[in-house]
Amino acid sequence: MEKIKVGIIGTGFIGPTHIEAIRRLGFVEVAGLAESSQEAADKKAAELGIPKAFGDYRDMLQDSEIQVIHNCTPNHLHFEINKEIILAGKHVISEKPLAMDKEESQELLALARKQEIVHAVNFNYRQHASIQNLHAMIGTGGLGKVNLVHGSYLQDWLLYETDFNWRLAPEVGGKSRAVADIGSHWCDTVQFVTGKKIVEVFSDLATVLPVRKKAMNATSTFSSQDDAEQEYEDIPINTEDYASVLVRFDDGSRGVFTVSQVSAGRKNKLSFEINGSKSSVFWNQEEPEKLWIGHRDKANEVLLADPSLFSPEARSAIHHPGGHNEGWPDALKNMMLNFYSFIRDGKNLKDDKPNFATFEDGHLSMCITDAILESHNRQKWVKVQASKEVHA
Amino acid sequence: MEKIKVGIIGTGFIGPTHIEAIRRLGFVEVAGLAESSQEAADKKAAELGIPKAFGDYRDMLQDSEIQVIHNCTPNHLHFEINKEIILAGKHVISEKPLAMDKEESQELLALARKQEIVHAVNFNYRQHASIQNLHAMIGTGGLGKVNLVHGSYLQDWLLYETDFNWRLAPEVGGKSRAVADIGSHWCDTVQFVTGKKIVEVFSDLATVLPVRKKAMNATSTFSSQDDAEQEYEDIPINTEDYASVLVRFDDGSRGVFTVSQVSAGRKNKLSFEINGSKSSVFWNQEEPEKLWIGHRDKANEVLLADPSLFSPEARSAIHHPGGHNEGWPDALKNMMLNFYSFIRDGKNLKDDKPNFATFEDGHLSMCITDAILESHNRQKWVKVQASKEVHA
């Protein structure tokens, strides 16, 4: 069988994880990568065992052998590059956010539809086996009517005032930080499992550390200079470390979530509880193989991911027997498996239902982020205004 | 040593738990109880081994031997009876809420101060050993600056539409239900451990079950009638099952909490996470002996309550070695121990700092509840307006 050929743009942290996930499939081949210079590209290609190296991604877009492109660049480049990928007629997996605001993401969505390519945005948390199983459970009425959804996404990597990173600069990371980076994952995951859309929000944002200290000699990381002598400059911060958001879903049910990047001890804790008219569930990404199921009239349950205990619809998302835990890399693998199976099987997004997030979900995510920012600024409930094309 | 003599008004669920907690102390004696009729009082007194039985609590208020009265009646009677207790010159422990609104609670607070009695409201959760220890930890800077507080108080006893109870009737339970009953405990506990006051709120309330079914023949509980034949009448419900509340503390820091009485599998889950500039903590009343402590630069900790590992200030709140877990009854015992030690040692609230919640805390609680209701009605941030006497 001819393998599907793929090219990767950007090989920072996330690019290589895409490559490794793709390789697990067996029917897809990473044929090329693009970096910001030919030298960087050659070095990475050798390191990662990839045949073709491009110093300019535009050249890779012209490679007729390559059918699919992964956009793994920093946020501020997403829009422009996604646009070029689509115009080149390649299928695309973009890292989120799709763009810098909802107007841009709407443009991308319209263009992708016109070009009839397969498009995906890497909302990987919906690909955890337990999340796929929960989606099936809720879809078949396992919780009764879903009434309430509440949770949070907490990290600690920006806890200290000396923590500094490109994501803190609005011109690179975007005008929203905690909401766009991690709140977007929470909303996508919750919308996926419940099958509901967030339609209105009220938010409270805070920049817990309004001034941060940026190391002045960051370039000489490996100098023998003592840490104590490190000099810093004060950088005012304009994006939020924290947000709490009250939400309303399209069926009138309620929810609330909190995001924070300054919560010591929480590394990547995306969690939520859903209260239905019959049962509840709780899931925490730091223990992704467990699903707590709450009951009023019998003991609560903890379902450890296990194909023999999963809904039939979710069995294809889990690849090992119970007790052989899968984790974050396996969710990413599932994302790739679902996306590339869709392509291999000749499906298209007009006629077939994908089991991955598309640019439609990516656009909706941007609309929610924009509504959250607007609500905070106006101190009012704000409706999420997605393009009419979404769900059309 | 002469024991302190105590009288109890109301012997439903909570009254007997007070009695048992008092008896553990050894230096306090439950001398009398009052019920709604002499017959009921005699029966309960015999059952509980209490010498004096009063068919009218007013008679007990005249008993000169009795120095302290516990008000364990339903909510709508709290104000009137608390007032009479104070006017009789007795010390008082009242169940919460102190009254039906903040004007009433302010009147009680002023009267109690004038009469110079010792007054307490039974916010028992701050009396858990781990909570006392956390209060000491935060007070000595163990978490650094407290930036964020988030959590919830979830129950499931009103999950089904056939669940019915006097608390659902506003004229008996009050105009707020979930917020007043359980939200008040969350706010008190969080304010106690952080040493901060909630000064502004924005809320979203919902009555998840707007109509409930009340059994029509509730009086004939023990009839042989089949459950399936049970007849119900539809009762419209006006009080909230659910609320999510954004809060601001007096130092500008933020928080959010959710309350629900319709969350299957959650029996009495009061929980919160606090994120400080150095460390975080998480506590859950369903596992009250554990305190999770989160760190950025080292492994997270789980502190199982243990006198040898507690702050010196908190050691008097724990009475057994590590691994001999204390629970809900022990928190109530601590409440009684702190209150009666205060009285035994001849202290007074003008000069001495109590280690229990007073009518000041009870009044503040009512002010927060009233602000939450007002915010929901006006869809705006509302300031908590406590009497100027509070914290005076």
Added chain:
Amino acid sequence: MEKIKVGIIGTGFIGPTHIEAIRRLGFVEVAGLAESSQEAADKKAAELGIPKAFGDYRDMLQDSEIQVIHNCTPNHLHFEINKEIILAGKHVISEKPLAMDKEESQELLALARKQEIVHAVNFNYRQHASIQNLHAMIGTGGLGKVNLVHGSYLQDWLLYETDFNWRLAPEVGGKSRAVADIGSHWCDTVQFVTGKKIVEVFSDLATVLPVRKKAMNATSTFSSQDDAEQEYEDIPINTEDYASVLVRFDDGSRGVFTVSQVSAGRKNKLSFEINGSKSSVFWNQEEPEKLWIGHRDKANEVLLADPSLFSPEARSAIHHPGGHNEGWPDALKNMMLNFYSFIRDGKNLKDDKPNFATFEDGHLSMCITDAILESHNRQKWVKVQASKEVHA
């Protein structure tokens, strides 16, 4: 109602916990205590609010008002004092072990039966609400046939070589330490829940710290002397810190347990797992309100103690709604409640089945300990040889 009058011998750590537990009942009165001198007795009686103080326990045994005696003395005094209590015709609750070997405990059992008093040994862990519920579950076939039992009882209070205590001296604590002190609790609890008896053992014992350091000036605890200057003498230790024991039950099923007093971080972790032909359970005394229930064909369960979810037989062992956790003090209260209700209701051990451990259980416990010591010495499987009177 006339209250049952009780006297306590010994008021170290465990005596006052008995007193507090008794007082919670309401129908029993602690009328007296005995200490090693009149001065010590008077001081303790004042402190604990007890009317009568005896400088010699023999005088308390002559007090006709007192019907029940609690033996809360150190191990080496148990036999002699228990004997005198029985001969005085009083009912008795003894701390475990009943005596120093199985011949002594057999003598006590025979004597207690002859005198027709009510006798109990304080195996308190079987009184936890969740353990009572598990006993009912297994009794009604909830796990199927019980095939395997495995677990441990781990503590860390003797971890360091400078940890020293009277229990380390064989002439006071007895010839077995970890097995007798904590292994006995494990065996009693497991035998209670399964309804099986341990009939054969193979053991491996170790004294992890064969020499300990005893502080030479322990009497001047409050001297200003620096810790670093503390002088120690080396004391050889002959009793075990650790044991692992293979066991066989009377129906041929198997088990194994480990005890250790040198396991850092384990404070009082008595735990066991039981594997039945249908389901499994796991219980850990450091989280006594939880029962894990394991299944092959459905999600595992965690049952948080809750009267509405308990077996009807176990409901009297739990006194608060779900989520209002009871702990170690409540198990002790249950012990007292069951024992004193038995007496109050005029029951006797010849005709009525007690819901507490009696001297029969105490004797059986000594037989198991003796068999474990013998097995270790002979390096062979050894049968537990209980008096024929047991289970007669």
Added chain:
Amino acid sequence: MEKIKVGIIGTGFIGPTHIEAIRRLGFVEVAGLAESSQEAADKKAAELGIPKAFGDYRDMLQDSEIQVIHNCTPNHLHFEINKEIILAGKHVISEKPLAMDKEESQELLALARKQEIVHAVNFNYRQHASIQNLHAMIGTGGLGKVNLVHGSYLQDWLLYETDFNWRLAPEVGGKSRAVADIGSHWCDTVQFVTGKKIVEVFSDLATVLPVRKKAMNATSTFSSQDDAEQEYEDIPINTEDYASVLVRFDDGSRGVFTVSQVSAGRKNKLSFEINGSKSSVFWNQEEPEKLWIGHRDKANEVLLADPSLFSPEARSAIHHPGGHNEGWPDALKNMMLNFYSFIRDGKNLKDDKPNFATFEDGHLSMCITDAILESHNRQKWVKVQASKEVHA
């Protein structure tokens, strides 16, 4: 860079997991597979995207392009095939057990050394990131002196009498079942983390289900026949479902473990606790990313796998930031990464220390299993008698 070429023998459950793990590396290529017939091989090769398919593994052993062979066949074929692989001069990864008894495994070890190939046995649990970190912690004295090791390996896939599988037949699975299949993993993992060897054992084995029911029409799995009509034949079972084993390590320290394949609710629970003179640890393979660390003088810790919190020696075993949990597939990937890096870097087992289990470990494992069987038969402590070549 030229990729290392690999061939796989056997493509049941474990073969494809090897293939997927290998592919993640990027510098190794699965060039061929062998199955029991050409037809089966062709089918699997197409399915898994592998270029060469062999109907006889001997032909693959002659393929000069292929440098490494994975032996993923059933137990009874391991010895013969391993021997042929070695004689063909290929490097080898064998599934465990290496052979059917310790004489055979000794022969393989000697042969592999003579041929100077790189040999590995797939003890994958030592490759979990947290296990690698624990190995480093203990090696640098983090727990003090290791005194006690206790734990278990529990599964439930053979709980019911109708559970039947080739592993139950001694001629295919071997004369030991639970001990050889899962006890071997427990021993290897514990020996790896502590750096100690098990030198003496006393065991108690049981066949909980001495007769099992084998479906008579297993071949017609997809017939429409009703389950209730399924006919079974009774098969007597001679291998153990359960074992508890007392162990002694080479430094005189003690341990004990239990294995069972009939423990409902336990899917793959390999767990152990290690008690050192300073601290303890507990690890459970069903939550592989967590390490509990127990202390006497401070709060216990739970270390969620995190490169920034790991020992420097263990950082290469973890590939994602904290909170991005790795699981069972990642441990297998680490196994492959360590093995193939060793080969890529031109190392050899005579001069270089491997970070994976070799045939030496595989032989030691067989010696322990044999000693356990002998101890049970003779009811005595039995010494583990490994070839003198081990640790030579």
